[in-house]
Each structure stands twice: as C-alpha cells, then as structure tokens.
Amino acid sequence: MRILTNLQVDWIGKRKLFYSISGFLFLIGFINIIIRGLNFGIDFKGGSEIVLQFEKQVNIAEIRSDVENIGLGNVEVKTFGGETGVLVRTEEQQIPANIFPNAIENVKKEIEKIIPGFPYSEVERTSNSITYSFSNLDTINTILNRLNLAGYQASRVSEDKNNGQIEINLGVAQWLKENIRDKVKNNSFKVLKEDRVGPKVGNELKRDALIAILLSLVVILIYLAFRFKFIFAIGAVVALFHDVLITLGLYAILYGVIPGLNLEIDLTVVAAFLTLTGYSMNDTVVVFDRVRENLKIHKTLPLGEVINKSINQTMSRTIITGVTTLLTVFVLLIMGGDVLRAFAFTIFFGIIIGTYSSIFVASALVYEYAQRSKKKVQFT
Numbered sequence: 001m002r003i004l005t006n007l008q009v010d011w012i013g014k015r016k017l018f019y020s021i022s023g024f025l026f027l028i029g030f031i032n033i034i035i036r037g038l039n040f041g042i043d044f045k046g047g048s049e050i051v052l053q054f055e056k057q058v059n060i061a062e063i064r065s066d067v068e069n070i071g072l073g074n075v076e077v078k079t080f081g082g083e084t085g086v087l088v089r090t091e092e093q094q095i096p097a098n099i100f101p102n103a104i105e106n107v108k109k110e111i112e113k114i115i116p117g118f119p120y121s122e123v124e125r126t127s128n129s130i131t132y133s134f135s136n137l138d139t140i141n142t143i144l145n146r147l148n149l150a151g152y153q154a155s156r157v158s159e160d161k162n163n164g165q166i167e168i169n170l171g172v173a174q175w176l177k178e179n180i181r182d183k184v185k186n187n188s189f190k191v192l193k194e195d196r197v198g199p200k201v202g203n204e205l206k207r208d209a210l211i212a213i214l215l216s217l218v219v220i221l222i223y224l225a226f227r228f229k230f231i232f233a234i235g236a237v238v239a240l241f242h243d244v245l246i247t248l249g250l251y252a253i254l255y256g257v258i259p260g261l262n263l264e265i266d267l268t269v270v271a272a273f274l275t276l277t278g279y280s281m282n283d284t285v286v287v288f289d290r291v292r293e294n295l296k297i298h299k300t301l302p303l304g305e306v307i308n309k310s311i312n313q314t315m316s317r318t319i320i321t322g323v324t325t326l327l328t329v330f331v332l333l334i335m336g337g338d339v340l341r342a343f344a345f346t347i348f349f350g351i352i353i354g355t356y357s358s359i360f361v362a363s364a365l366v367y368e369y370a371q372r373s374k375k376k377v378q379f380t
Contacts, residue, residue: 007312012304015364022242022361025353029249036252041266044206047091048172048196054189057083063180070179071099072172076262078338085192087339088176093196094128095175103170104130106178107152114146115139128171131157134164171196209270213244216274220281228288235365236284239357243280244273247350263342272346279325279347280354283318284362290314291363303370307363315359322355 042049063086064077072090080087095103107130111120118139124131134140140156144166147154153169173194217237224233255263290310298306326348333344 007315009308009312011308011311011360012364012367013308015360015367018360018364022246022357025246025249026242029246029252032249032252033245036255038248038252039255039264040206041264041269042089042091043266044203044209045091046093047089048093048194050088050173050176050194051080051192052086052088052176052189053192054084054086054184054187056187058086058184058187060086063184066180066183067176070175071096072175076264078262080337080339086189090172092172095170095172097127099175100127100170103175103178107168107170110147110150110152111143114143123165129167129169131165131167134166137162137164140164140166205267209267212270213273213277216277217241220277224285224288227285228292231366231369232288234369235362236281236288238365239284239362240277240280242357242361243276243350243354246353247273247276247346250349262338263345266342268340268343269346272343272350275347276350276354279351280358283321283355283358286317287311287314287358287363288366291366304367307367311359311363318355318359322351326351 058079060077060079067075067077067088072092073096074091076087076089078087079085104125111118111132118134118136120132120134122130123133134143144154144156147166147168152174153171154166157163157165157167171194173191177189177191217240220240221233221237224236251263251265287310290313291307294301294306294310294313295303298309301309329344329348329351332340333348336344
C-alpha cells in the first residue's frame, strides 16, 4: 500500500522552519535537564529491589500506601508480572538505623512465642543481621523451623551440632514482610527476589551505559562514513543526538507529573534509548540510500532538488513503518504494566522524534554543509 504518492514538496526550502522547531525542542529539553535534572533508578544510584508474590490479586494503591509508611524513605511500588506480583524499589540497602532496633524487637517477640522464658544471649549484631546463642541445643532445630515459617531468613552459624548460634537476616525484604503481613492477613505472600545494588556498582553501571551509547554512535559514524560519505555520517549522528536529548528532556519535564508513569532512568530505559538510536538510524539510512540512488541517476540536478525528490519518494514508506510501529508500542505502553511503561514511553516518543529528524533534520544538515563548503556531493 502506498500513500502520499507523487509528492512534490520543497522540504529543503522549509529547512529553517524545521531548524526552529528542533532548536526550540532542544532548548526546552536542555534547560529542563539542567534545572530539574534526570532521575536515576537504583540500577545507577544503588538500593534494594524486592519482588513479592501474593496468592490473590492485590490492590496496588493500598500496598503502596502501606509500604510508604514503614520508614524506608523514597519507595517505588508497582505491579510485576501480573495482578499478584508486586515490585518494591527503595534507595535503602539495609534497614535504616533509626528503625533497626524495632526489627530486633520483633525478632525477640517471635523467639518468645517459640520458647517462652527460655534463656538466650546476643552474640553479634551487624547492619543487616543479628546472631543469638541458645544454651539448650535440643531446641535449635525447632527455633530455626519456626523462625523460617514466620518469614525470617534464619540459619545456623556453624554445622557443628554443639554450636547453638543462629544468625537471623534483617534486610529490607524482612522489614517489608514484617510490616505489611498484618495488613494483608487474607492474602499470604512470599519474597521471590531481593537484589541489592551498591553505590559503587551503580556508578560503574552508569559509566558503562554512557560508554555503550557513545560507542554505538561512533560505530554508526564509521559505518555511514564508509557506506555513504562523511558528511552523511555527521548529519545522521547529529540527528541522533537531537533525538536522544529531546527524549531525555521529556524525562526531565514529565518526571512526577503523570500518575503511574515513573520516568526514572534504569538499565531498561538505557536499552530503550539504544533501540531508539537503531530505529532512527534505519529511517535515516532509507532516506540517504534514496538520495545516493537519485544522485547517480540525476547527475545534473541540484542537490536540494535531489534531496526533496528522495524525501518525497520515501515519505510513504516512512509514515507507514512509523505508524505501524507506534501502534504496537502504544499497546505495550497501555497494557505492558508498570515495569515496561518507561521503556514503552521512550520508544513511543522516540519513534516520533526520530522519524521527524530522519526526514527533516539529517538530510537538511547534509544540504547545509554542501552549500557552506561549496563542495559537490556525488556518487560514482
């Protein structure tokens, strides 16, 4: 199917309008990135990520309200993998010091339920665990089993049967379980996963993500310079910077504005940006390919007319491809759940911006360079 056949629009003649639009969007995005900044997820800042699996469907708003009031600072709560899964993210890697004593008191109460009045002593306390020594070795297995049934992560310090020490993990997941268990009595749950990312690892991931994006741009530059000419490569890479910065600007502008849309930058979003660069580059290459073919066929035509002809000839393909992809991503944006929403948002708006730049920015930059350098662009 073809649409917009026999187009004869002078796109190059309107390039200053497109420069103005791009400049405005670029400036708005850049200002918001500087003033409001970008918000990074725990992949880059460090923190904890816990996945809870409930037996029945959960009310995510109620779970979110419960979790926000248990002393874990800024938390993010969203559905995960269906209506019974919950993902909790917090910047805390361990129970905050001000509420750690409360966690220990809960452990003591649980032990008192198991062996009322039985003597035991504290051996060691760390930032995320506590170790007790029990004098009656016959009760060790009972205590272990009961603590684990209560949701604690308890284990023997040594396999030596004469060692009566038990270590109890008091991580963020444990504190989370203790505080919401009573609030969802009719809906039992378990911790499927608890991951921690330290600040050092987060900084390394941030560095690696930046390197990955820059390397992709360098490889694209080399490939296009080899396949076309260097000026075509420069135009394409500048258009990619244009796409990425404007999309990042949207992240800065809309963060915290739209309920249910968490625009934190994590590894999933980095993957979305890399996907976006690939998609945008594909559109640009299609236009440049047609420009190269037309330059070989119409050797006497001015470069501006050749570029206009090429854009008009590829417009139908570009719009059909863009719209069909957008429809798919839109379904993902609406139905993909909280976990994939930021990824789908990036792809959705990135495709719109990338399609615009592929048609109206990259080719215009090639023409601009040729005009200013007085060099003739031709292919043999």
